Each structure stands twice: as C-alpha cells, then as structure tokens.
Amino acid sequence: MNRLGRMLLCLAAVMLLAVPALAQEQKVRWKLAMSWTSTLEPLSQAGPWLAQMVSDMTDGNFEIRFEGAEKHKAALGDLLDMVRGGQFEMGHSASYYWKGKDVTTTFFTTAPFDMTAAEQYGWYYYGGGLELMQKVYSKFDVYSFPGGNTGVQMGGWFRKEITSLDDLKGLKMRIPGLAGEVFAKLGVNVTNIAPGELYTALDRGTIDALEWVGPGMDIKMGFHKITPYYYAGWQEPASELQFLVNKAAFDKLPKSYQTVLTTAMQAIALKMTAANFEANARAWEQMKAELPTINMMIFPEPVLKAMKAASDEVLEGYAAENAEFKEVYESRKAYLVTARPWTKVSEQYYLETADVVSE
Amino acid sequence: MNRLGRMLLCLAAVMLLAVPALAQEQKVRWKLAMSWTSTLEPLSQAGPWLAQMVSDMTDGNFEIRFEGAEKHKAALGDLLDMVRGGQFEMGHSASYYWKGKDVTTTFFTTAPFDMTAAEQYGWYYYGGGLELMQKVYSKFDVYSFPGGNTGVQMGGWFRKEITSLDDLKGLKMRIPGLAGEVFAKLGVNVTNIAPGELYTALDRGTIDALEWVGPGMDIKMGFHKITPYYYAGWQEPASELQFLVNKAAFDKLPKSYQTVLTTAMQAIALKMTAANFEANARAWEQMKAELPTINMMIFPEPVLKAMKAASDEVLEGYAAENAEFKEVYESRKAYLVTARPWTKVSEQYYLETADVVSE
Structure with missing residues (x-):
C-alpha cells in the first residue's frame, strides 16, 4: 500500500467511526396542523411557539412545520382524522370539535357549569384527568395534551x-355543542350559520342571538357594534385547547425528543393561557371604549336554574348510554366537590374583597 | 514507520476527528438550592421535576442536583447570595424573601390588594413583567423566572x-413582609416568632393571631385545631415562586441547553400552580372535616378599607424614595386597570353564576 492508499484507508476509518457519533443527533421532520388560520392570534401562535422551542432545544434537528386552516383547508372536526392518519404528526385544536365522533371528548375542553381553568388544571394533573384523556383518545391512536386555556367564554350576544x-321560547340563536342542546331543551330555536354570515344575520334580525367566544375573538366580528346585551358565560367556563400527537410517530421518537415535546407543550399551555387572558382583557377594554353603553349581563336566576337543570339532563342522558362518558363525568364532578370550596374561599373571596376596597 | 506505527497514527487521527463530534453533547453539572426542605411538598418538587426534565431532554448530559434547606442550611434571604456567588447555579425560592436587600423584588411574588394569578401571568408575559424582573435582578447578576403560583394566601388565624x-389595636400578630407593615400602621403589634414555636405561642395566647400560608401548608402546623377564625386573604393574592439562575453560568450554556432550561421552568410553573391548587383544595376539605365549626371570615368592610388605605400608604412611601420600585408599582397598577374588569366579567361572574345554580 502506498502512502496515498494508507491515507485514504485511514480517512475511511475516521469517517466510519465519526458517523455514529454524529448520528446521535437524529433528524426528525414533523408537520402540525392547526384548527385555526395562521393569523388568528393568540391561538395560532401554538404552531410557531412549538416549532421554535423544539428546534432550539435540539439544535435544529427536530423540525416542526405548521399549517393553518387557510392552507390545509380541513374542517374543524377533520383534524383528529388527519393526525390519526399520520398526514400530520400533530395538531393544535380543541377536543370538543369531534363531539359527533365521540361525545366524551368534549369534557377535555370544558362543559356547562363545570370547572374554572385553575380547577381543571388541578383535575388534569392531580385528579386523573390526563390519564382519562389518554384512555379516551387511545381508540383514535393519538395522544392528547393540554394546549392552553381560553378562560371563561361569554354567554353570547x-x-x-x-x-x-319565556324570552327564550322561539328565540333564534346560533349556539353549537352541548350548550346548544341545553338551549334547545328550553325552547330556543338553535340554528347553525356560517361564521362569515353571522354579523349580517344578527344585524338584520335573521337570528336574535349568537354565542361566539369571548371579547378577544368577538371584537374582530364587530358584534358589539350592533348588539347591546352581552351575557356572562355558563356554558364554557374554561375551554382548554389541546395538542394532538400521532401515537406511532410519538412512540418512535428518541426518549429525549419525547420529553422535549411534552415539556414544550406544557410550557406553551401556560403562555397560551396568559395570551388569551391578555387578548380578552384588552378587547373588553376596547369594546367598552367603543360602546360605552354595552351591558354585561348575568342571566336572571330562574333562567340560570333552568339552564343548569337542562344541562344536567343532557349530561345524564349521555352518561346513561355511554360508560366512558359516565366515568369522565363522575371524575369531574368528584373533583369539583373538593375544588370549588377552595376556589370560593380563595379567588372568589379575594375578588369580593377587592370589590369592597375599590368602592 | 512500521505497520503498528501506522495503525497507531491512524487511531490517533480517528480519535482526534471523532472527539469534536462527540463533544457536541456537552456535559454540564449544576446545583440548585431550594428555600424549602426536601419534604415540603409541593414546593420541594421544583428540584426533582427540573432535574428529571432537563436530564431526559439532554440524554443525561445536563445534570442538575438539588438541595433542600435541611442540607444547605442557609436562611431564606441568603439564597439570592448563594446563586449570585455561584455556589449554586440555580435556586427555587420566592422573590420577597430579600425585601430587605431590595424592596422592589417583593412585587415579583405578590403585593397587597394586587393581581390574581391569571392577571399576574398576563402581566409577566404581556404587560412587561418579565422584562422588569430581569432589570431589577440584573444588579445581582442573576436571571429570575416564574416558578409556579401558590394561589391566594389566607389572611391568617x-x-x-x-x-x-378597634379589635386590631394592640393585637399581637406574627405577620411578615409588606402585610406586617400595613398591620403595624393599624396598631397591630407585629412580632416575629420562629416557625417551630408558632403553634404553642398561638395556643397559649402569647400571640393573638398569625399569618402562615394557606390550607396546604397550614394544615401541617395544626392551627385549625386551636383557632376557630380563619380569614380570607388580601395581602398575597397570588404569590409567584421563582427560579433564580446565575447569569454567568446561564450565559455560558450552549443555546440548546438554555432553551431546555427556560422551557422546563415554564412547564414547571404550570404544574406547580396546579399542585398548589390541589394541595390547598384537599387540605381545606380535610380541615373542614376535622373541625366542622371552622369559620372562613372576610374582614369587615371598614377594616378592609383601612387595610387598603394603609397598604397604599406603604407602597407609595417606597415609590417616593425608590424610582425602580415606582416603575414596577406603576406597571402593575396600569395592568390591573385593564385586567381586573375582564377578571370580573369572566371568572367572578361565572363563580357567582355557579353559586346561584347550586343554591
């Protein structure tokens, strides 16, 4: 072997030994679909936040590209199927969008007259909520993780x-989900209208009322300019968003990347909750400035009590025919028995105290 | 050069070239000191949670060992110095423990009649709070990060x-910090007593009252067995814990490890908040079971108003002589003007609604 031959052999040996060391940095390319358009802040920040964190933690080796609804064009309820099928390894959405496929999933967002955000995080982490969520989602071959809370959603315009x-009888209202079922029991004529047509429908009186989200989202729709009565929420006291992850894709990740992903999602849940708080607070301030006569109303006591009774009836109805629904429903009710008395003497008493001193 | 010589030369070249590839997995060994003993759950879980997450995300290459107060034996207020001096690269504590060194730091925990936890996270992430915190801490050469919220702390036993x-005049009470200054202005004889002696002092009437934390911590002290009046909180509406990081140590980390650390801390803040909620809710339930006659009281209106006036006086006093204090104080007040009206129509109205339907 001549000198050049020896050098080449040596170089080959170097490369052979160096490659496994470099290969420890496994390259992963994933796609995440959001139920929202890329401009619907703060919800749409889930994608870019996750992509940046995960990339930074892995020196760019774990890359997540994200698509908003304007690109993948799938309906809200189809996101679960897209992640299940592996077209996207991940999604950012809300669990109650596939109520039609599996009504139990609604609980992982929120339910009428149910927990506040703080109570619900207590349930997720310490009341068996996370375990129940994985159990319910295992039939779809996906994992689900908390993805930030929107806070209380308003009762509608x-x-x-x-x-x-009596005022509810025959009222034409756009309100989807469990709340729609509750209102239907009280004689409301529950209708479905495309988002783009809502403003005109409300303005012209084609509908008498509608529920959208909360100030942060509602302000973009302009409802406050044409409707003076804004009702406090009861139907979605703490809507949790969610990350969905394809089970097979997650299980194949190196353990370090699995923890990178779960840690990033948990960190984003905190910031997303703060982002929704901020957006709602700013928008509520702006609405009041634009329309000083806006009335934030609480439904009268007999209406609230009828809504609660109808809500119990709807939930008990599902529980009677669906054992898994019953299991999650009872787990949440049990947690609330422990949680609400504490919420009352801590947060609620403090807010009442603050009211007294600000008078 | 003979055959053996050539092989050795080649091996040396292999090692020389392979080492930089392997060195990408930089080994880092850090120490974290907690202000709490290792058994004071849930606060003491900050150390093990962080160590596990960071290790898992880096394949064991970034290792954080943690020590509770039973080991490092430092006083609460000394933790800042230990992290500043580099004896520990990190700490988990609460910012108001070094009120004596820099009174402005108290705001990063909480302040009398100030924000709720949701409001405060809004301020941290969107109201300039994080930036102000780093500014205040830059003089100590440390970074500070949110470390989970205890929720509302009780007004005391x-x-x-x-x-x-009149009932406050001459009352002997153990209550530290800004709240102690407020009570002193109202004629309370504010005393300091070692934690280990508090139960006996309260039982024998050496003191008439004391403030500790909230049900989760208070239940271990047994105060509910000897004191029937438990007052709702006003002085610490949302005490945020914190992670401290030595600036030079953090700046030296590879960028990926910096993000691993900040993401883990943010994720822990969410879970720690849930853990405190859970601990308080369970303990409050247990206290009521053990002592069915326990009274959760709200201070009467004239007392609350006097406390608010005294509190404003204390804070304005510091603001008048300390520009940095004034800057943070005004930033928080401004955020609350936007935040509280939203808290009121969302969380507070919802809790009132839930009260109505549960009657």
Whole structure:
C-alpha cells in the first residue's frame, strides 16, 4: 500500500467511526396542523411557539412545520382524522370539535357549569384527568395534551334583554355543542350559520342571538357594534385547547425528543393561557371604549336554574348510554366537590374583597 | 514507520476527528438550592421535576442536583447570595424573601390588594413583567423566572373575631413582609416568632393571631385545631415562586441547553400552580372535616378599607424614595386597570353564576 492508499484507508476509518457519533443527533421532520388560520392570534401562535422551542432545544434537528386552516383547508372536526392518519404528526385544536365522533371528548375542553381553568388544571394533573384523556383518545391512536386555556367564554350576544324563561321560547340563536342542546331543551330555536354570515344575520334580525367566544375573538366580528346585551358565560367556563400527537410517530421518537415535546407543550399551555387572558382583557377594554353603553349581563336566576337543570339532563342522558362518558363525568364532578370550596374561599373571596376596597 | 506505527497514527487521527463530534453533547453539572426542605411538598418538587426534565431532554448530559434547606442550611434571604456567588447555579425560592436587600423584588411574588394569578401571568408575559424582573435582578447578576403560583394566601388565624378596627389595636400578630407593615400602621403589634414555636405561642395566647400560608401548608402546623377564625386573604393574592439562575453560568450554556432550561421552568410553573391548587383544595376539605365549626371570615368592610388605605400608604412611601420600585408599582397598577374588569366579567361572574345554580 502506498502512502496515498494508507491515507485514504485511514480517512475511511475516521469517517466510519465519526458517523455514529454524529448520528446521535437524529433528524426528525414533523408537520402540525392547526384548527385555526395562521393569523388568528393568540391561538395560532401554538404552531410557531412549538416549532421554535423544539428546534432550539435540539439544535435544529427536530423540525416542526405548521399549517393553518387557510392552507390545509380541513374542517374543524377533520383534524383528529388527519393526525390519526399520520398526514400530520400533530395538531393544535380543541377536543370538543369531534363531539359527533365521540361525545366524551368534549369534557377535555370544558362543559356547562363545570370547572374554572385553575380547577381543571388541578383535575388534569392531580385528579386523573390526563390519564382519562389518554384512555379516551387511545381508540383514535393519538395522544392528547393540554394546549392552553381560553378562560371563561361569554354567554353570547342578544338583541334583546332576557328577563325570563319565556324570552327564550322561539328565540333564534346560533349556539353549537352541548350548550346548544341545553338551549334547545328550553325552547330556543338553535340554528347553525356560517361564521362569515353571522354579523349580517344578527344585524338584520335573521337570528336574535349568537354565542361566539369571548371579547378577544368577538371584537374582530364587530358584534358589539350592533348588539347591546352581552351575557356572562355558563356554558364554557374554561375551554382548554389541546395538542394532538400521532401515537406511532410519538412512540418512535428518541426518549429525549419525547420529553422535549411534552415539556414544550406544557410550557406553551401556560403562555397560551396568559395570551388569551391578555387578548380578552384588552378587547373588553376596547369594546367598552367603543360602546360605552354595552351591558354585561348575568342571566336572571330562574333562567340560570333552568339552564343548569337542562344541562344536567343532557349530561345524564349521555352518561346513561355511554360508560366512558359516565366515568369522565363522575371524575369531574368528584373533583369539583373538593375544588370549588377552595376556589370560593380563595379567588372568589379575594375578588369580593377587592370589590369592597375599590368602592 | 512500521505497520503498528501506522495503525497507531491512524487511531490517533480517528480519535482526534471523532472527539469534536462527540463533544457536541456537552456535559454540564449544576446545583440548585431550594428555600424549602426536601419534604415540603409541593414546593420541594421544583428540584426533582427540573432535574428529571432537563436530564431526559439532554440524554443525561445536563445534570442538575438539588438541595433542600435541611442540607444547605442557609436562611431564606441568603439564597439570592448563594446563586449570585455561584455556589449554586440555580435556586427555587420566592422573590420577597430579600425585601430587605431590595424592596422592589417583593412585587415579583405578590403585593397587597394586587393581581390574581391569571392577571399576574398576563402581566409577566404581556404587560412587561418579565422584562422588569430581569432589570431589577440584573444588579445581582442573576436571571429570575416564574416558578409556579401558590394561589391566594389566607389572611391568617385569629383567636377572636375581628369586628372592627378597634379589635386590631394592640393585637399581637406574627405577620411578615409588606402585610406586617400595613398591620403595624393599624396598631397591630407585629412580632416575629420562629416557625417551630408558632403553634404553642398561638395556643397559649402569647400571640393573638398569625399569618402562615394557606390550607396546604397550614394544615401541617395544626392551627385549625386551636383557632376557630380563619380569614380570607388580601395581602398575597397570588404569590409567584421563582427560579433564580446565575447569569454567568446561564450565559455560558450552549443555546440548546438554555432553551431546555427556560422551557422546563415554564412547564414547571404550570404544574406547580396546579399542585398548589390541589394541595390547598384537599387540605381545606380535610380541615373542614376535622373541625366542622371552622369559620372562613372576610374582614369587615371598614377594616378592609383601612387595610387598603394603609397598604397604599406603604407602597407609595417606597415609590417616593425608590424610582425602580415606582416603575414596577406603576406597571402593575396600569395592568390591573385593564385586567381586573375582564377578571370580573369572566371568572367572578361565572363563580357567582355557579353559586346561584347550586343554591
């Protein structure tokens, strides 16, 4: 072997030995679909936040590209199937969008007259909530993780004040989900109208009322300019967003990347909750400035009590025919028995105290 | 050069070239000191949670060992110095423990009649809070990060009911920090007693009242067995814990490890908040079971208003002589003007609604 031959052999040996060391940095390319368009802040920040964190933690080796609804064009409820099928390894969405496929999933967002955000995080981490969520989602071959909370969603915009149960009879209202079922029981004519047509429908009186989200989202729709009655929420006291992850894709990741991902999602849940708080607080301030006569109303006591009774009836109905629904429902009710008395003497008493001193 | 010589030369070249590839997995060994003993759950879980997450995310290459107060034996207020001096690269503590060194740091925990936890996270992430915190801490050459919230802390245990401002005059009470200054202005004889002696002092009437934390911590002290009046909180509406990081140590980390660390701390803040909620809710339930006659009281209106006036006086006093204090104080007040109206129509109205339907 001549000198050049020896050098080449040596170089080959160097490369052979160096490559496994470099290969420890496993390259992973994933795609995440969001239920929101890329401009619907703060919800749409889930994608870029996750992509940046995960990339930074892995020196760019674990890359997550994200798509908003304007690109993948799938309906809200189809996101679960896209992640299940592996077209996207991940999604950012809300669990109650596939109520039609599996009604139990609604609980992982929120339910009428149910927990506040703090209570619900207590349930997720210490009341068996995370375990129940994985159990329910295992049939879809995906994992689900908390993805930030929107806080209390408002009860909706009404053209006229609701003074009694009679005012609900025959009222035409756009309100989806469990809350729609509850209102239907109280005689409301529950309708479905495309988001783009809502403003006109409300303005022209084609509908009498609608529920959208909360100030942060509602302000973009302009409802406050045409409807003076804004009702406090009861139907979604703490809507949790979620990350969905394809089970097979997650299980194949190196353990370090699995923890990178779960840690990033948990960190984002905190910031997303703060982002929603901020957006709602700023928008509520702006709405009041633009429309000083805006009325934030609480439904009258007989209406609230009828809504609670109808809500119990709806939930008990599902529980009677669906053992898994019953299991999650009872787990949440049990946690609330422990949680709410504490919420009351801590947060609620403090807010009442603050009211007294600000008078 | 003979055959053996050539092989050795080649091996040396292999090692020389392979080492930089392997060295990408930089080994880092850090120490974290906690202000709490290792058994004071849930606070003491900050250390093990962080160590596990960071190790898992880096394949064991970034290792954080943690020590509780039973080992490092430093006083609460000395933790800042230990992290500043580099004896520990990190700490988990609460910012108001070094009020004596820099009174402005108290704001990063909480302040009397100030923000709730949700409001404060809004301020940290979107109201300039994180930036102000780094500014204040830059003089100590450390970074500070949110480390989880304890929720509302209780107003304390009182042997007798407080019916008027007169009942506060001459009252002997253990209550530290800004709240102690407020009570002192109202004629309370504020004393300091070692934690180990508090139960006996309260039982024998050496003191008439004391403030500790909230149900989760208080239950271990047994105060509910000897004191029937437990007052709702006003002085610490949302005490945020914190991670401290030595600036030079953090700046030297590879960028990927910096993000691993900041992401883990943010994720822990969410879970620690849930853990405190859970601990308080369970303990409050247990206290009521053990002592069904326990009274959760709200101070009477004239007392609350006097406390608010005294609190404003204390804070304005510091603001007048300390520009940095004034800057943070005004930033928080401004955020609350936007935040509280939203808290009121969302969380507070919802809790009132839930009260109505549960009657």
